Amino acid sequence: MNQLKYIAFCLFLLLACSSTEEKMYVPQNPTSGGQPIVDVPTIKKSFLALGDSYTIGQSVPEKDRWSVLLNDLLAIQYQITPHDIIAQTGWTTQELMQGIMKQNLTQQYDMVSLLIGVNNQYRGLSLEQYRSEFRELLKISANFAKNDYQKVMVLSIPDWGVSPAGQNADKSKIGSEIDAFNGVAVEECKKVGVAFIDITGISRQNTDASMFASDGLHFSGKMHQLWAMKAQSTALGILKK
Incomplete structure (x- = not known):
């Protein structure tokens, strides 16, 4: 028994x-x-990226754009859908506004990024014009972000003067002008509480050949990855709101 x-x-x-x-x-x-x-449960969020060649990823594959790489970093917690981009190589602040109007978007987003100004600097446009148009772009960005400036993040203008294409240019002049445009952006962001992410320093500190695209002017996917990593914590903070 x-x-x-x-x-x-x-x-x-x-x-x-x-x-x-x-x-x-x-x-x-x-x-x-x-x-x-x-x-883990996947939370759906939406993301709109506004800008110029640095946002559209000139001379790099679509998968290597910084905003796409950022989505990959956020994928453990969030599924970014949709992820829309309004950007074109060569656009100034004014041309970005015109491009946005042509899209006639009605979608609202959980996060909006803005990276614009290098072509204002390149064409010798004034800081006063940049300030006025950048301020308007911040309003437009907030309108897409459910009228909430805290759902907007701005990335600083990278320094193209460190690129192979910029070696024969006045790198000191380019750098100081880009700093001035970024200074305006910082001031305008502070006024409305928009997060500002400095990627200019990253572009200046990482200058080996692998950091540049095949055209010798724009940055490679490897650089875009560094920008995405820098933006990650800010993006997480925005999406948690």
Whole structure:
């Protein structure tokens, strides 16, 4: 009789352990080399990126644009859908406003980014014009972000003077002018509480050949990755609101 009780007890333990293992099973991710992942709920968010060649990713694949790379960094917590971009190589602040109007967008977004001004500097346009138009672009960005300036982030203008194409130009002049345009952007962002992310320093500190695209002027996906990483914490803060 005692032997039967012992066998029954062992069977009970075996079944209990099997039940526990089933509840704690973690599925294997087929894209992560078979490493176990925790399946967490995916929260859908939307993102609009506004700008020029640095936002559209001139001379880099679409997957290497900084805003797309940022979405990859956020993917553990958020599914960014849709992710829209209004940007074109060569655009100034005025041309970006015109481009936005032509799109006739009615979508509202959980986050909006703005990176604009290098072509204002390149064409020798005034700081006064930039200030006025940049201020208007901040309003437009907030309008797309549910009328909330705190859902907008601005990235500073990178320094193209450090590129291979800028080696024969007056790098000191380019740098000081870009600093002046960024200074205006900082002032206007502070007035309305918009987050400002400095990526200019990153562009100046990382100047080996791998950081530049094949055209010798724009930055490579490797640089875009650094910008995305710099923007990650700010983006997380915005999306949690």
